[in-house]
Amino acid sequence: MATVPHVTLFIQCLVDTLRPQVGEAMVAVLERLGMALDCPEDQTCCGQPAFNSGFRKEARAAARRFIRIFENAGTIVSPSGSCVHMVRHHYPELFNEEPLWRRRAEQIAARTYEFSEFLVDVLKVENVGARYAGRVTYHDSCHLLRGIGVKQQPRALLRRVAGLELIEMKNADYCCGFGGAFAVKYPDISTAMVNDKVDHIVNSGADTVVGCDTGCLINIAGAISRRGLPIKTLHIAEVLARR
Amino acid sequence: MSDVSTENYVAEARRGIADPVLQRSLTSLQDRFGRGTAEAYRRLPEGPGLRLTAHAIREKAIANLDLLLETLAEKIRERGGRVFFAATAREAVDYCISVARRNGVRMVVKGKSMVTEEIGLNPALEAAGIEVVETDLGEYIIQLAGEKPSHIIAPAIHKTRHEVADLFARRLGIRRTTHPPELTQAAREALRAKFLAADMGTSGVNLACAETGHITTVSNEGNIRMATTLPRVHVAFMGMERVVARLDEYEIILRLLCRGASVQSMGTYVSFVGGPRRPGDADGPEEFHLVVIDNGRSRILADPQFREMLCCIRCAACLNVCPVYGKIGGHAYGFAYSGPVGAVVTPLLTGINRARDLCCGETLCGACKDACSMAIDLPRMLLALRAKLAYGDPDWGVAPAGRAERLAYRGWSRLVGNRRVYELALRLAALGQRLLPQAQGMILRLPPPLQGWTRSRDLFPLAPETFIERWRKGKVPRNEHRVQSKPRSGAAGSESASLSAQHSRSDGLKG
Numbered sequence: 235m236a237t238v239p240h241v242t243l244f245i246q247c248l249v250d251t252l253r254p255q256v257g258e259a260m261v262a263v264l265e266r267l268g269m270a271l272d273c274p275e276d277q278t279c280c281g282q283p284a285f286n287s288g289f290r291k292e293a294r295a296a297a298r299r300f301i302r303i304f305e306n307a308g309t310i311v312s313p314s315g316s317c318v319h320m321v322r323h324h325y326p327e328l329f330n331e332e333p334l335w336r337r338r339a340e341q342i343a344a345r346t347y348e349f350s351e352f353l354v355d356v357l358k359v360e361n362v363g364a365r366y367a368g369r370v371t372y373h374d375s376c377h378l379l380r381g382i383g384v385k386q387q388p389r390a391l392l393r394r395v396a397g398l399e400l401i402e403m404k405n406a407d408y409c410c411g412f413g414g415a416f417a418v419k420y421p422d423i424s425t426a427m428v429n430d431k432v433d434h435i436v437n438s439g440a441d442t443v444v445g446c447d448t449g450c451l452i453n454i455a456g457a458i459s460r461r462g463l464p465i466k467t468l469h470i471a472e473v474l475a476r477r
Numbered sequence: 478m479s480d481v482s483t484e485n486y487v488a489e490a491r492r493g494i495a496d497p498v499l500q501r502s503l504t505s506l507q508d509r510f511g512r513g514t515a516e517a518y519r520r521l522p523e524g525p526g527l528r529l530t531a532h533a534i535r536e537k538a539i540a541n542l543d544l545l546l547e548t549l550a551e552k553i554r555e556r557g558g559r560v561f562f563a564a565t566a567r568e569a570v571d572y573c574i575s576v577a578r579r580n581g582v583r584m585v586v587k588g589k590s591m592v593t594e595e596i597g598l599n600p601a602l603e604a605a606g607i608e609v610v611e612t613d614l615g616e617y618i619i620q621l622a623g624e625k626p627s628h629i630i631a632p633a634i635h636k637t638r639h640e641v642a643d644l645f646a647r648r649l650g651i652r653r654t655t656h657p658p659e660l661t662q663a664a665r666e667a668l669r670a671k672f673l674a675a676d677m678g679t680s681g682v683n684l685a686c687a688e689t690g691h692i693t694t695v696s697n698e699g700n701i702r703m704a705t706t707l708p709r710v711h712v713a714f715m716g717m718e719r720v721v722a723r724l725d726e727y728e729i730i731l732r733l734l735c736r737g738a739s740v741q742s743m744g745t746y747v748s749f750v751g752g753p754r755r756p757g758d759a760d761g762p763e764e765f766h767l768v769v770i771d772n773g774r775s776r777i778l779a780d781p782q783f784r785e786m787l788c789c790i791r792c793a794a795c796l797n798v799c800p801v802y803g804k805i806g807g808h809a810y811g812f813a814y815s816g817p818v819g820a821v822v823t824p825l826l827t828g829i830n831r832a833r834d835l836c837c838g839e840t841l842c843g844a845c846k847d848a849c850s851m852a853i854d855l856p857r858m859l860l861a862l863r864a865k866l867a868y869g870d871p872d873w874g875v876a877p878a879g880r881a882e883r884l885a886y887r888g889w890s891r892l893v894g895n896r897r898v899y900e901l902a903l904r905l906a907a908l909g910q911r912l913l914p915q916a917q918g919m920i921l922r923l924p925p926p927l928q929g930w931t932r933s934r935d936l937f938p939l940a941p942e943t944f945i946e947r948w949r950k951g952k953v954p955r956n957e958h959r960v961q962s963k964p965r966s967g968a969a970g971s972e973s974a975s976l977s978a979q980h981s982r983s984d985g986l987k988g
Contacts, residue, residue, distance in 0.1 A: 288863030413840030421929030456934030
């Protein structure tokens with residue numbers, strides 16, 4: 235008996251509040267691939283901002299809430315490597331001293347995927363039937379690359395987009411300087427880092443920079459905008475949704 | 478203890494970023510060494526997984542530190558060497574001064590050593606009327622310039638050959654030249670006289686082996702070998718963690734050290750020292766002293782969250798990949814140890830509150846963890862330090878975060894704890910953002926405390942409606958088979974489970 239593969243959307247707070255079009259693009263791609271979707275309407279934030287600032291009690295409260303909301307979900311997919319890293323690796327750690335919660339966290343962690351990882355590693359799809367005319371360079375987000383080990387999947391997806399030329403920039407795997415509160419608390423350092431990133435994007439000759447994490451993308455887009463450069467910043471879902 | 482200026486992180490970082498010479502040096506350092514180290518790990522016969530083996534070896538050594546140090550000390554004493562356990566920087570320095578006084582030492586030649594930088598050996602010896610000469614070329618340059626090292630392995634990375642040319646012309650009285658071989662030759666000649674005249678040589682210890690009772694020094698200039706064999710007295714300083722049990726383990730750590738530090742299979746000069754000169758030996762000092770330094774390490778050892786830091790062998794591979802170090806340079810870290818290793822070990826050794834900017838001024842990008850020759854999880858420990866700063870910790874004498882910050886996170890917790898409240902707050906913020914200057918769909922200036930963002934960047938404004946709102950209202954464009962936004966049914970669940978099972982994940986540390 236054929237059943238429709240089902241995916242529950244885990245929408246990063248930055249996508250939810252600043253870039254809803256990224257969530258919509260992800261919906262379009264997943265539905266094109268035949269997924270049935272649901273989206274818990276109570277979700278807010280996975281707790282990473284508090285966790286990264288050391289406020290673990292607050293992060294734990296957010297994690298408990300997330301676990302309750304997503305506990306009945308099957309496969310969970312998020313357009314953010316950073317949030318998936320939080321759920322997959324930091325949630326279990328947050329409940330080191332609460333074995334029951336730790337178990338619940340581990341169970342959710344085992345079925346939570348980042349969007350490009352889900353497409354390539356779980357669905358085994360690289361060609362999603364997208365078309366994008368442009369020279370694209372890909373920025374590796376830290377938590378996606380080093381946190382959950384996703385490097386080739388987004389590139390494989392981009393290579394199969396009709397009309398898209400993928401160019402590697404220098405230091406694609408260097409942090410863009412976002413780092414959440416870091417960007418606000420240490421603006422000089424963060425600025426120096428994002429300016430290097432934008433220089434490398436410019437030097438690559440790309441007209442579009444693509445990433446898998448909206449945190450990095452708002453940082454890079456913000457710097458590109460301030461410098462008045464004619465370079466587009468897109469989430470990979472936005473590229474894959476185009477036909 | 479050496480001077481600590483961790484509270485100047487932000488100001489010193491700004492200074493580093495504004496220094497074009499430093500920026501070029503840092504870029505070239507990271508382009509060469511950062512990429513090279515990863516490649517060197519890949520080319521290991523055992524593969525990059527050897528770092529995990531090394532980590533386990535170091536953890537085992539740290540767990541048995543008392544036994545290993547006892548064995549090491551016993552073997553060195555059997556050969557006529559002397560071993561002193563220093564609880565503090567002061568004790569280590571005083572011991573060295575007393576050895577120097579007993580031997581009538583007037584001049585000390587030093588092999589490069591970060592632990593002597595940590596304990597402030599040079600100023601203490603100088604205060605005791607003893608001349609101290611650094612013999613590593615980089616250290617010699619910054620000693621002549623009256624500066625501090627800005628990289629653990631390449632201490633003078635922040636200086637150009639033009640600056641060195643001026644410095645040498647002024648301090649060594651040579652004709653000004655920017656030709657590196659001539660500059661090096663000038664240093665060699667000046668240092669040769671010092672080597673021959675010195676009464677005492679000091680060194681650090683890259684690693685010690687308990688089984689054989691030896692310490693090892695590694696250098697590429699041969700200066701450490703000269704400093705430790707020519708003078709009558711050799712005093713070696715080691716952090717108490719720098720020991721492994723057996724020679725076969727030691728060999729693994731040493732190979733990784735050289736790859737992490739300088740992308741070499743092996744350093745040019747690797748010396749094994751187990752005591753003073755024996756009858757019949759061609760060279761070597763008459764006295765050999767090993768000073769084993771605690772200086773706060775016991776406290777790190779006692780805390781399971783931070784014990785892993787003692788696995789560090791100070792190869793500095795993390796500096797060569799860190800995007801923050803790559804912009805701010807080493808002086809910002811305000812102590813002997815810079816870069817990611819400094820961001821963790823300096824707060825633990827010198828006070829967490831003082832060094833709060835070292836703990837918080839990184840992006841947790843994880844490059845250090847991947848580059849670490851001992852596969853140490855530095856980001857995990859940065860997070861643990863931040864947790865101490867948030868709530869305070871009496872064991873470490875950490876005062877909790879200020880009221881404003883605590884209230885901010887408590888407020889955040891309330892907001893994200895209730896979707897309705899969250900949306901209400903977002904709606905208010907969306908109204909508020911209309912007052913902010915905007916152009917071409919971007920916010921140009923944010924109010925305090927967010928103004929740092931827009932100093933150099935614009936920001937997307939809050940969307941008129943959140944994704945979730947649009948989903949709830951059916952505004953998200955959908956395909957035909959629309960599914961209710963409720964938890965899934967059983968059938969879909971079993972399918973999802975099989976989806977998950979298809980994918981065998983390879984988590985954890987990548988080599």
